[in-house]
Amino acid sequence: xxxxxxxxxxxxxxxxxxxxxxxxxxxxxxxxxxxxxxxxxxxxxxxxxxxxxxxxxxxxxxxxxxxxxxxxxxxxxxxxxxxxxxxxxxxxxxxxxxxxxxxxxxxxxxxxxxxxxxxxxxxxxxxxxxxxxxxxxxxxxxxxxxxxxxxxxxxxxxxxxxxxxxxxxxxxxxxxxxxxxxxxxxxxxxxxxxxxxxxx
Amino acid sequence: xxxxxxxxxxxxxxxxxxxxxxxxxxxxxxxxxxxxxxxxxxxxxxxxxxxxxxxxxxxxxxxxxxxxxxxxxxxxxxxxxxxxxxxxxxxxxxxxxxxxxxxxxxxxxxxxxxxxxxxxxxxxxxxxxxxxxxxxxxxxxxxxxxxxxxxxxxxxxxxxxxxxxxxxxxxxxxxxxxxxxxxxxxxxxxxxxxxxxxxxxxxxxxxxxxxxxxxxxxxxxxxxxxxxxxxxxxxxxxxxxxxxxxxxxxxxxxxxxxxxxxxxxxxxxxxxxxxxxxxxxxxxxxxxxxxxxxxxxxxxx
Numbered sequence: 001x002x003x004x005x006x007x008x009x010x011x012x013x014x015x016x017x018x019x020x021x022x023x024x025x026x027x028x029x030x031x032x033x034x035x036x037x038x039x040x041x042x043x044x045x046x047x048x049x050x051x052x053x054x055x056x057x058x059x060x061x062x063x064x065x066x067x068x069x070x071x072x073x074x075x076x077x078x079x080x081x082x083x084x085x086x087x088x089x090x091x092x093x094x095x096x097x098x099x100x101x102x103x104x105x106x107x108x109x110x111x112x113x114x115x116x117x118x119x120x121x122x123x124x125x126x127x128x129x130x131x132x133x134x135x136x137x138x139x140x141x142x143x144x145x146x147x148x149x150x151x152x153x154x155x156x157x158x159x160x161x162x163x164x165x166x167x168x169x170x171x172x173x174x175x176x177x178x179x180x181x182x183x184x185x186x187x188x189x190x191x192x193x194x195x196x197x198x199x200x
Numbered sequence: 201x202x203x204x205x206x207x208x209x210x211x212x213x214x215x216x217x218x219x220x221x222x223x224x225x226x227x228x229x230x231x232x233x234x235x236x237x238x239x240x241x242x243x244x245x246x247x248x249x250x251x252x253x254x255x256x257x258x259x260x261x262x263x264x265x266x267x268x269x270x271x272x273x274x275x276x277x278x279x280x281x282x283x284x285x286x287x288x289x290x291x292x293x294x295x296x297x298x299x300x301x302x303x304x305x306x307x308x309x310x311x312x313x314x315x316x317x318x319x320x321x322x323x324x325x326x327x328x329x330x331x332x333x334x335x336x337x338x339x340x341x342x343x344x345x346x347x348x349x350x351x352x353x354x355x356x357x358x359x360x361x362x363x364x365x366x367x368x369x370x371x372x373x374x375x376x377x378x379x380x381x382x383x384x385x386x387x388x389x390x391x392x393x394x395x396x397x398x399x400x401x402x403x404x405x406x407x408x409x410x411x412x413x414x415x416x417x418x419x420x421x422x423x424x425x426x427x428x429x430x431x432x433x434x435x436x437x438x439x440x441x442x443x444x445x446x447x448x449x450x451x452x453x454x455x456x457x458x459x460x461x462x463x464x465x466x467x468x469x470x471x472x473x474x475x476x477x478x479x480x481x482x483x484x485x486x487x488x489x490x491x492x493x494x495x496x497x498x499x500x501x
Contacts, residue, residue: 077418111406114366125366144410158249160219174225186250193259
């Protein structure tokens with residue numbers, strides 16, 4: 001279901017990039033035109049995508065991003081896994097690469113620790129933007145199976161872990177109060193929110 | 201006088217969330233023990249359910265609705281919320297903050313809450329147990345309760361992300377780049393605290409369900425820093441961080457081929473030991489990595 005379109009091949013070494021012979025000669029003409037004519041715009045570009053994300057809770061400040069990379073520099077996920085790069089994701093959103101973003105696996109890799117959000121010098125609510133992107137993916141019918149499974153447990157029991165008689169006996173033995181096994185209200189609230197349809 | 205002040209004499213509604221009562225009961229056992237001894241009254245609200253955090257990724261509004269439901273139940277009981285899980289604390293705190301500052305959102309969520317016979321006016325304050333210990337019980341009372349000083353022990357504090365962030369929702373209680381409340385509390389027991397690289401790094405629990413190896417790799421980085429510096433234990437305040445560092449420690453050691461053997465204690469267990477409780481009263485037999493050496497150092501065999 002998820003398209004991993006970012007190449008995992010190793011980046012070139014610094015010596016390759018900065019070797020004197022690697023510096024190209026100055027040319028007066030660019031290989032490809034910088035301005036894309038209206039009728040040449042790739043079909044997958046959604047020019048309104050950034051605005052759609054900006055309208056979501058916590059999304060408004062997104063448009064201020066100046067791509068400094070503070071988010072990625074402090075990210076505990078990006079530190080060990082190059083698939084996740086918040087600066088790149090935000091850039092892709094601003095460029096209107098809607099499908100590439102919403103169909104990616106990387107939007108599901110944010111740990112939600114808020115480090116980026118606290119540090120962003122432009123006040124971009126990065127963690128909330130990631131949450132908004134997941135919400136938008138879900139609205140397009142792309143639901144991560146792990147989150148779907150958790151939501152179904154919550155709908156059915158009110159919690160992500162089932163409390164069985166065994167658990168309650170164990171709790172009583174430890175001097176803890178018994179817990180109610182099922183909380184029916186949650187089903188009603190899921191219906192009101194029309195979450196059942198989105199879970200498929 | 202705020203609604204919160206007027207019910208200072210009221211007990212706190214103890215919010216357990218999903219993970220603690222099912223999988224991490226030692227945190228609950230130790231928390232109830234120390235709270236009772238320190239005069240914090242706790243009440244159980246049987247109807248409390250999920251805080252909303254796990255479904256925020258699917259539907260942010262639905263998550264707020266579940267959070268608001270719990271807030272409404274606490275308000276009906278006339279109680280502020282005392283939570284143990286930092287993810288729950290974060291979810292409920294963020295929702296309480298938004299519902300207080302955004303009347304339109306409150307009206308909209310109340311229209312749905314009416315379907316289950318509830319309504320939220322916006323008066324409930326949400327705090328984590330550790331914050332209440334630091335802010336309300338305070339140094340003097342805690343130090344007076346210490347009968348078995350933990351001198352000579354070295355703890356590596358791990359602050360759960362959602363205890364601190366977003367700082368705005370928590371009323372800027374702590375600077376998320378330089379938090380100190382857990383360090384202070386450890387120091388009040390007589391123990392020393394370890395300052396270490398990556399102290400503020402997330403446990404990785406947030407991606408455990410999506411990519412286990414990635415999540416365990418994030419946890420590995422912190423365990424490595426702590427083990428190198430020979431701390432007697434990690435001390436933490438969130439069930440999910442505990443699952444990463446304690447429950448999964450063996451798995452991390454196996455996958456990455458690195459031995460750690462670092463015990464992981466919930467802060468209420470540390471405080472409970474200092475207050476003279478016996479290990480079994482604090483659920484210490486449920487900790488996966490057994491803190492045998494640590495207990496011997498304070499004269500418990």
